[in-house]
Amino acid sequence: MRPVCVLVGVMGAGKTTVGELLAARLDTAFRDTDADIEAAAGKPISEIFIDEGEAHFRTIEEAAVKTALGSFDGVLALGGGAILSDRTRAALAGHAVVFLSVGLSDAVSRVGLGAGRPLLAINPRATLKHLMDQRRPLYEEVAALTVATDGREPEEIADEIATRLKPA
Ligand SMILES: Nc1ncnc2c1ncn2[C@@H]1O[C@H](COP(=O)(O)OP(=O)(O)OP(=O)(O)O)[C@@H](O)[C@H]1O
Numbered sequence: 001m002r003p004v005c006v007l008v009g010v011m012g013a014g015k016t017t018v019g020e021l022l023a024a025r026l027d028t029a030f031r032d033t034d035a036d037i038e039a040a041a042g043k044p045i046s047e048i049f050i051d052e053g054e055a056h057f058r059t060i061e062e063a064a065v066k067t068a069l070g071s072f073d074g075v076l077a078l079g080g081g082a083i084l085s086d087r088t089r090a091a092l093a094g095h096a097v098v099f100l101s102v103g104l105s106d107a108v109s110r111v112g113l114g115a116g117r118p119l120l121a122i123n124p125r126a127t128l129k130h131l132m133d134q135r136r137p138l139y140e141e142v143a144a145l146t147v148a149t150d151g152r153e154p155e156e157i158a159d160e161i162a163t164r165l166k167p168a
Pocket residue numbers: 009010011012013014015016017018034079080110111117149152153154157
């Protein structure tokens with residue numbers, strides 16, 4: 001069993017929003033590893049960061065991604081930093097990974113003050129810029145498709161992915 005596609009991208013790229021729409025279009029289920037982690041921990045990711053720290057979050061995130069990749073056949077969204085793990089990037093080889101790209105100004109306007117996103121608690125704009133610069137090569141490394149999202153409605157993005165996922 002494998003996901004029909006796996007969405008990656010920085011916070012605010014629209015993985016959750018577009019993923020839900022895409023799953024509905026493809027008549028399949030949607031799953032988000034951030035939600036899996038919160039359900040298993042019984043608390044929000046922001047509290048996991050406060051109580052156990054980011055390193056612990058990354059460990060449980062790697063396990064959550066591995067589980068989902070092997071047990072789910074719908075549309076899967078990963079957390080924005082999941083691709084930081086070498087093992088996760090290796091596990092994504094051969095999957096239909098879609099990188100939702102977004103520029104800094106659209107990402108900042110989408111995440112606002114970063115509520116619920118612990119890494120954006122301080123200076124969201126500068127932090128997002130740093131994360132985007134650091135991670136873009138990793139998203140590109142794992143992606144089979146890159147879809148630009150700036151200035152576009154989530155429905156239009158989901159339609160493009162559905163079209164491009166279809167075998168020629
Ligand atoms: N294409 C878009 N145009 C305008 N707003 C969008 C678009 N995609 C997502 N949004 C909005 O941006 C916000 C962030 O989107 P979303 O939560 O889907 O991002 P994400 O990539 O899942 O982020 P995270 O990595 O933090 O989970 C939401 O308020 C959503 O409604």
